[in-house]
Amino acid sequence: MKRFLSVILTFAMLIMTLASCGGSRKKVDISGAKSLSEINGTGAIIAAQSGTFHLQAMNEQMNGVTKKEYKDFSALLMALKSGSIDGYIAEEPTAFVVTLKDDTIAYLPFVNNKKGFSVTGDDTGIAVAFKKDSPLVEKVNTILDAVSEDTKLELMNQIFEVCKDTEKELNLTYALTSDNTDTSNGTLKISMECAYEPFNWTQTTAANGAVPIKGSSNTYANGYDVQMAKYIAAELGMSLEIVANEWDSLIPAVQSGAVDGIIAGMSPTEERKQEVDFTNCYYRSNLVIIYNK
Structure with missing residues (x-):
């Protein structure tokens, strides 16, 4: 009897599974x-x-x-x-x-x-986030204000080319490149997801100016945010360290002092402004909807 009931239950579960699959x-x-x-x-x-x-x-x-x-x-x-x-x-x-x-x-x-x-405002802009009252906000604003809109657009177009094959070296000279090689002012620790192309992503080589991700062997970060972070760090006279964090952990990482800032395609919404200070936006975009053809 038990065996019979077991067979019946198994058959019932199979029917339910098939019905679920067929009823997509x-x-x-x-x-x-x-x-x-x-x-x-x-x-x-x-x-x-x-x-x-x-x-x-x-x-x-x-x-x-x-x-x-x-x-x-x-x-x-x-x-x-x-x-x-x-x-x-x-x-x-x-x-x-x-x-x-x-x-x-x-x-x-x-x-x-x-x-x-x-x-409204900067809802779809993206900016650098720092801990409340950080002196870096004003310094980075000075750096960003000197970057033209044409340069920002040219950099994004270059990043699009890199995205076609992130492991292939294109030997690019990015539109946004600093001449400063002095890093005597310390290390700028920047957090991002490293999972949001074309702003930031993860790759396995240093191709096209990628930066090693801290604590991760043979793993590099690249993208628009990474190149922006490299430029900002260089202009500040600092070396750059990239720290990968999940999205919900980005702001807590800044607040705790684990990192100095966030450069991660983050919009300076009113809610986030209660938690961190933002620079001026370094990119603006439209919101669209992606679909399957």
Whole structure:
């Protein structure tokens, strides 16, 4: 009798598993959307990274959709490719790199405050974060204010080229390069995720000016944030040390003094300004939605 019941239970579980697999949800096609309003009300599943302005914008400005959040962009991309979500929110440079590497993926090129997300101030800008009342804020602002918008754009375009194959040495001379080789002012410890292309990522070689990640053997960080950090450190007369942290650990690391600052594609939102001090923005972007073709 026990054996019979066991067989019945096993069979029932198998049926439930098959039913679950066969009953996968129908994809909601958002590819034709010309504005954010055209996605609202469709029932699509849209996601954003936890703890970001992307998540805040999704929660406040999207309705009639199912909203989800994921820990990082690797998880978001995996969810998209598996069909668990119909799209996720990102800055346009991140979306561009994703599509550069995978032609089955595209993005909706929304423009902030037009047909895309509504933003104010520095919501979609990214800045350097320091501990409250740090004298480095003023010093770094002086450095950033001297960098032209053309230089910032040229640097991002160079980073796009590196993203095509992060391990391939291109022998680039970056648009943002310091002539100062004096590092007598100590070490600037900067934290980032090292998992957010094109702003920061992890690679296994020092190709294209990558910087070793502290405490990680044969692992290097590179990206727009890394090159910006190298420039800032050099202009301050300091050497650079990169520390990898998960997103939610970035601000606590600064507050505790474990690192000096954050250069990690972080927006200076009002909430974060209560916890750390930000410099002026060193890049600004539109929020877009990435989807499967």
